[in-house]
Amino acid sequence: MTSHSRLLGLCAAPAVAFFAAFWLLPVVRLFALPAEKGWTTYVAVLLDSRYLHSLLNTLGLSLAVTLVTLLLGGVVGITLARLRFAGKPLLLSLLTLPLSFPGVIIGFFIILLGGRQGLVADLTEWLGLGRTTFAYGLTGLFLGYLYFSLPRAIATYTAAASAMDAQLEEAARSLGASRWQVAKDVWIPELAQTTLACGAIVFATSMGAFGTAFTLASKFEVLPITLYNEFTNYANFALAASLSITLGLITWLSLFLARHAAGPAAAGA
């Protein structure tokens, strides 16, 4: 038995050593760093109005993106699970394709849509409304975040809605439930766990997203950009460390809470 456990230890050793050296150790250092500039550095995000503003911006944007993503992703997922039409597998694979796109490309897409030479500008000019641009403000950022969040939600909801028990819905209908009642009493409870898990992932991804915001160089400042500026432009390492601790704790906590609220049934998912 002991030789067996030694064998298991040997199997795990390379991964443990690698992880300890390249994640645990650096992160412990990161946690220690703000202390060099005094303990208040840890809560700089709350004390300095500029950082607080950036944090609130990021939280608000991520929450809004999460809600809209869940709503649209749920609608598209349920629809795609129900409808049968030629080309559905192709559409589904195209809709989930952007999962592999880097944030920078998504930022560029938003520029294509809402930049100075963008599609929407052409459209509004044609309608005689002048050239409308939205890429470099809050709208552009919101749409960019929506763009990289939707594929995950669509894929998750399509899978979950396809696996839904059709008999429950049949029973509800035969008992005279209206469409709205079916949605409220059958769909929403059945998709609750999916919604919780997917929502937490979307929220955490939005909080930490860098590439899209960086490409759009938006006037609406989000925390990852603030952090990047502190490090790159001002070489303020302690503060950058403090901001990344804040950011990391928020994303970790949201995922952790979702996992525990979802209960043991979803723990394996």
Add this chain to the structure above:
Amino acid sequence: MPHPRQLPLLLPALTALVSVFMLAPIALSVLAGLVNNYSTGLASGLTLRWISEVLDVYGSTVAASLLLALLCVGGSLLLGVPCAYALARSRSRWARLFEELLTLPVAVPGLATALALILAYGQFSSFRQSFAFILVGHLVFTLPFMVRTVGAAFRRHELLALEEAARSLGANFGQRFMGVLVPAVLPAIVAGSLMVFTLSVGAVSLNWKLHTPLTRTLPVGLADSYASMRIEIGSAYTLVFLLVILPVLWGLQWLGHLIEKHHGT
């Protein structure tokens, strides 16, 4: 099987709208990368000029990005598969703790991990500026996916019986591991590799330098040039990304389906 009954019209309409929002930028950027002049549109004629310009400037980063993703898959296989086995078989508290810790790099933004790595190892400038540094960052991030996917497969009950049978027939650990266990979890290994590859490519893409966006040596940044350069070049750049990445992704996916069919799991 859900009944194909009619849905309220709002649902398909919204689905169509979302599809347009998701697909229009892709179509637009493919088109814009191929026309002579974006503002004149198709009338200006088609050209491969922008693509060749992108390949001239960024060609080496495309290759580097693919190489990085492949190395990342290799590394996560070497580190992750034995570790997944150990975690699946061990009943110790430490194993559970490590499993929990291992998922943390996924739960915190890549930016935080990158900053931690730079602050810890930044002073070793030859390591800091090397390819290995980026590889390490990617491995930390992708390892949990491999360990989880393969670990779930190792936990299957019939595998325990299979392993026991091989042991009672006198197979040593190496024979059991390579001859029985690894073939049995091959579909999971392929699925994990696909995930690692996608993540590695998506996290960095062609401009793999951006993965450590906190480098001070980072020039104004590719992203910056994205915002300021000609729309045709930006589009061609996206097109090159699609042309390079998609076949590899689809090839790996196809391989996964093939193996799954063969092994019937």
